Each structure stands twice: as structure tokens, then as C-alpha cells.
Amino acid sequence: MSLNLSYGDLGDACAAAHALDLIGDRWSLIVVRELMFGPRTAPDLRSSLRGIGAEELNERLRFMERAGVVVETELGYLTKTTAYALTDWGRDLEKILSALSLWALEGSAHYPVPSTGMTPSGVMVAMRTMVPPQSVTTQMPVRVSWKLSDARCPEVEQQQFRLDWNEQVFDLDVGDVPRADVKVAGDSTAWAGVALLGHSLDEALAQGALRVDGDRPALERVIRVFSEAMAAVG
Known part of the structure; x- marks a missing residue:
């Protein structure tokens, strides 16, 4: 997912419009909500995000990682499991959710x-x-x-x-x-x-x-x- 045809591309320099380009789709803030209390794997997130497909979730996570909202991490010490966690900037979105x-x-x-x-x-x-x-x-x-x-x-x-x-x-x-x-x-x-x-x-x-x-x-x-x-x- 890219930022092609973003609000900025259309001539709107409003910061709120830019924020919507980053997290204004149907799923991003719900992903943030589910990560608010710690890292989760993509399968766990998909189970909690009712209605999203695996490909759509993975695409959304990749975009959010490029945007600096989430970061890929690992769970466990012996068996490494890929998971996603919020960055400090991503955790600031709790006030938006509230x-x-x-x-x-x-x-x-x-x-x-x-x-x-x-x-x-x-x-x-x-x-x-x-x-x-x-x-x-x-x-x-x-x-x-x-x-x-x-x-x-x-x-x-x-x-x-x-x-x-x-x-x-x-x-x-x-x-x-x-x-x-x-x-x-x-x-x-x-x-x-x-x-x-x-x-x-x-x-x-x-x-x-x-x-x-x-x-x-x-x-x-x-x-x-x-x-x-x-x-x-x-």
C-alpha cells in the first residue's frame, strides 16, 4: 500500500488530512487498539479483527510499519515468533481512540x-x-x-x-x-x-x-x- 493520491498529492496540506492518509482506513486504529497492551502475532490479530483477511491484514501491517506506527519484533527466547508492537508514536494514538x-x-x-x-x-x-x-x-x-x-x-x-x-x-x-x-x-x-x-x-x-x-x-x-x-x- 502506498501514499499515491494522498490528500497532499491532491493539494491539501492539512496535518489532520495527512494523519488520515496514515491511519484513516477501516482497520488501522483497530490494529492499534489490539496492540495497545503489548505485541501480538499476525494470526492473533486476525482472530481479534473480525472481518479482515490475512492478506489485507499483512498489507496493512507492512504499511503501518513503513509509516512508523508499528514495528516488527519477536516473541519468545527459544522459539522466535514474529509479532508486531506499537512504536512510542503509535502508542500516542490511544488519545485518538479515546x-x-x-x-x-x-x-x-x-x-x-x-x-x-x-x-x-x-x-x-x-x-x-x-x-x-x-x-x-x-x-x-x-x-x-x-x-x-x-x-x-x-x-x-x-x-x-x-x-x-x-x-x-x-x-x-x-x-x-x-x-x-x-x-x-x-x-x-x-x-x-x-x-x-x-x-x-x-x-x-x-x-x-x-x-x-x-x-x-x-x-x-x-x-x-x-x-x-x-x-x-x-
């Missing part, structure tokens, strides 16, 4: 946001979007650990995330947290429903979509904060 998400939610009365499914990375990016630093409250501290998989993509390994939330910091990222107060495991879409859409935690537990081990009241405080943030936007 702004687009908030814009879509604010206009949901005109064109509702779908609620059909979310990947583990997708729901965690959404959670980081919905709680800006000024929302940190004295209801915390709390430490939460998640192990989430996408029930629609059973071949993709689960991803682990952790939240360390106290009066000074809201730190939601990939990995584990020592001495977690509560641990959540299960389907990412089910967790998105509970945390962001007001679905019943009891129902998700009863259906086996989620499992909770530890301080459930602490988890419910976290859910309440996110539910209130979603309600404020919608």
Missing part, C-alpha cells in the same frame, strides 16, 4: 454504539477512556487482576490485566498486580457488559461467563465508578 470513543458515545442518540462484543484489549482501552485522572476518588485503594479471553476466538490466548487504584494514581495496564484484592476471569464481552453497560454481575457469574475471587464489594465499587462515568457521557 476521543473517538467519547465522540461516538455523545452522539449515540443519533447512531447507537453497537453492543455485540468486545475484545480484551478493547474493553480495557474503553475503561482507560472512561476514567480520567480527575475521577480518582477516596473510595479506593483497590487492586484488581483480570484474565480475559474472547469467547468468540477460543484459539487466542487469554490476556492478563491489572488495576492499581488509589488516591494518587489510576494505573490500568497489562500484567499482574501483587496481592490483588479481587481477581476476575472470563469472557471480555461479559466483563464489558458488567463494567460499561450496566449488566448484572450476578447474572454473568450464574451463566459462567465470569468468575470472581476475592473482595467482591471492592470490585462493585470499581463497577459503580465506570457505570456512572458511562451514564454521564451517554
